[in-house]
Amino acid sequence: MQVVKNYLYNVFYQLLVVLAPLITMTYLSHVLGAEGMGVQAWTNSIVSYFLLFATLGITLYGQREIAYVRDDIDLRNKRFWEIQLLHTFVSVIAIISYVIFVFFMRQVSGEFSQNTHQLYLQTWVIVSGLLDISWYFMGLEDFKKTVIRNSLVKIAMVILIFLVVKSPADVNNYILLLALTQVVGNITMWFYIPGQVKLPKLRTLQFKRHVLPTLGLFMPTIATQIYLQLNKTMLPLFQTNSIGLSAFYENADKIIKVSLALVTALGTVMLPRVANYFVKGNILAVNKAIYKSMDFVTALSVPLMFGMMALGPKMSIWYMGLPFLPAGWTISILSPIIVLIAWSNVLGTQYLMPISRTKDYTMSVTIGAIINIVLNFITIPLWSLYGAAVATVLSEGAVTLYQLIVVRHDLSIGKLFSGTWKYMVAGVIMFAVIVPMTMKLQANPSGTVLCIVVGAVIYFAIIFLLRAKLVMESVGFVKKFLKDRK
Template sequence: MQVVKNYLYNVFYQLLTVLAPLITMTYLSHVLGASGMGVQAWTNSIVSYFLLFATLGITLYGQREIAYVRDDVALQNRRFWEIQILHTLVSLVSIALYILFVYSMRNVPGEFSQNNHQLYLQTWVIVSGLLDISWYFMGLEDFKKTVIRNSLVKIAMVILIFLVVKSPADVNRYILLLALTQVVGNVTMWFYIPGKVKLPKINTLNLRRHLLPTIGLFIPTIATQVYLQLNKTMLPLFQNSAIDSAAFYENADKIVKVSLALVTAMGTVMLPRVANYFSKGNMKAVNKAIYLSMDFVTALAIPLMFGMIALGPKTTIWYMGANFLPAGWTISLLAPIVLFIAWSNVIGTQYLMPINRTKDFTISVTVGAVVNILLNFITIPLWGLYGAAIATVISEAAVTLYQFWVVRYDLSFAKLFSGVWKYFVSGMVMFIVLIIMTTHMAATPARSVIQIVVGVVIYFGLTILLRANYIGNVKKFVTEHFKK
């Protein structure tokens, strides 16, 4: 039952994390315009590389390490302080390097000189990373605290955006507001630490033992970040300062992430659980959890993918305005990554990471990063915004295919993909109906809601008729955990 609760908590928070900007997106698209939103998206992509160095792979590593020792309070306390002190030191170095970088780029023609002040404002994003200790609570499988505190902060952020951002001249306020709400959200988590985590004697702390493992996880994190952020960074640079394209890509990416929140939340919840099974040598429980998770996320990812392909362009027209239609077509192009990331989240985050096969995970995301970089240099000059989306989809497919390859002898593909055809058949039928509906219906909020409801009814109705695996698995899973 704990896994169910944690999944629901994490889904709620992940959805709120991406829904908060979605709620404000239609407002900001009219107030700031594509140019103002593009400045925020582009400068945030730059600071994200330094934030990446500041976190040093600690989010996944810390979560796993706390899960390993959660039954030993003294060791748990020591692990927390060792990891967090290391995190703080690296973050301070990253802040210094970022400020130096921004200062050195102040006279470079183009986006760097035009948006130099905005780049300085983004420094607070790295500060928020320094203060982030959510990995500790996730390692303990205590998701409630993280969800409640940060949810309140996200809600406050939405309210403040409507109160503070009133015109295109307020782009600096918008950037600062987004960064500071992250800082406040992470600070609130520290109020739970006094009395819960004791500081051991300084001479018992060993920071060095964590350095190499975190660097090992830092490499795949770099690779992942490359194809998450590089597109937004490169688009304006490759298209004669067309910073609007960064806004189109950013908005499309945010909408796709709403769907991803549903499928990747399971990975965040299952990582500490599978790590705990692995630490006890219970590989049978590990594999069983993976098969169940794979079926569950596939059942969710397929309708979300087909739904976004069908509804993306028309929904964008009424949601953000006709000027943002390129973002709508980008949503349709990016939609397949929902399925690829769902599968790689199960194999990579839920299996390879908890059983300490970091090397395989690292290579997989490195392959994706290399593919993305090479394709960007070809597809962005050729097709611009749409080329960036195509490169991202191919990159995610490469990651997933490599991960399947490295587990081919460890997991049964027959069990991983048992009954997947039923989800694809149901999804295709839903897709065809939605395409017909969007072709003959105007783009309005009410009609988009009708289309979504019809799609949901068709998909889940067909999966029930076909007796898809998730129905029996969910019943069995809930029954077993309620008995406990």
């Protein structure tokens, strides 16, 4: 039951994280346009590389380490300060490096010289990373605090966007607002620390023991960030005066992430749980949790993939305006990553990471990053925006395939995908029904909602008839709940 509660908390927060920009996207697309939104997306992609260095793989490492020692209060306090002080030291170096980088790059003609001020404003993003201690609470499986505090900050952000962003000239306000809300959100989590964590004697702290493990996780984080941000960075560099392409890709990516929030939220919840099973030597419980998780994320991700593939173009027209139609086609191309990332999240984040197989996880995302870089140089010149999307899909496919290869001797591939065909059959039939509907209906919210409702009914009816594992377990869970209530 605790896993279910934590999953729901994390789903709520992850949805809010992606829904907050979605709520404002239609407003901003008309107020700032592709140019203004492109400036924010491109400059944010640049600062993200330095934020990556500032976090140094600590988010996943810290979460796992706290999960290992959560029952020992003294050791837990010690681990927190060791990891956070290391985090602070590295973040300060990252901030200084970023400011120096922008100072020298301002002389480079093109996007760097035109957006120097905006790049400086993005420095606050790294500051927010320095203050982020959500990994501590996630390691304790305490998701409620993170959700409540950060949710209030996200809601405030949405309200402030409507208040301070009124014209294309307000792009600087928009950049600064996004960064500062992250800073405020992370500061609020520190108010819980005095009551939970005591400062041990400084001479007892061992910082060196965390350097190599965090560097080990730094590599996969670099690789992951490359194919999350590189497309937005490279698109304007291949074509002059095309920073708007970054906005198209950014908006498509945000909409896809709404779907991903539902499936990847489980990974955040399961990592500390599986890590705790593993440290206690309960391998049977580890494997059982992974099989259940894989079935669950497949059941969710398959209809989301086919739904986004079918609805992307029409939805983008009424939601962002006709000029943003390229973002809609990008959504359709990117939609397979919903399933691919769902699977790699189970295999990588929920399995390889908690059992300390960091090398395998690192190799998988490194391969994906290399493939993405190579393909970007081929596909972006050929197909521009759509080429970047194709490169992303192929890269995610490579990550998932490699992870399947390295776990094949420890997990049964047959058990991992035993019910996948049922979800795929239901998804294909749903897709076949709603595609003609989207062609006949007008591009408006009511048409999209109708397609979603019809698609959902068809999908769940078919998996019920096929007696998919998720359905049977859900029925059993409800029966048990009702029996316990009597």
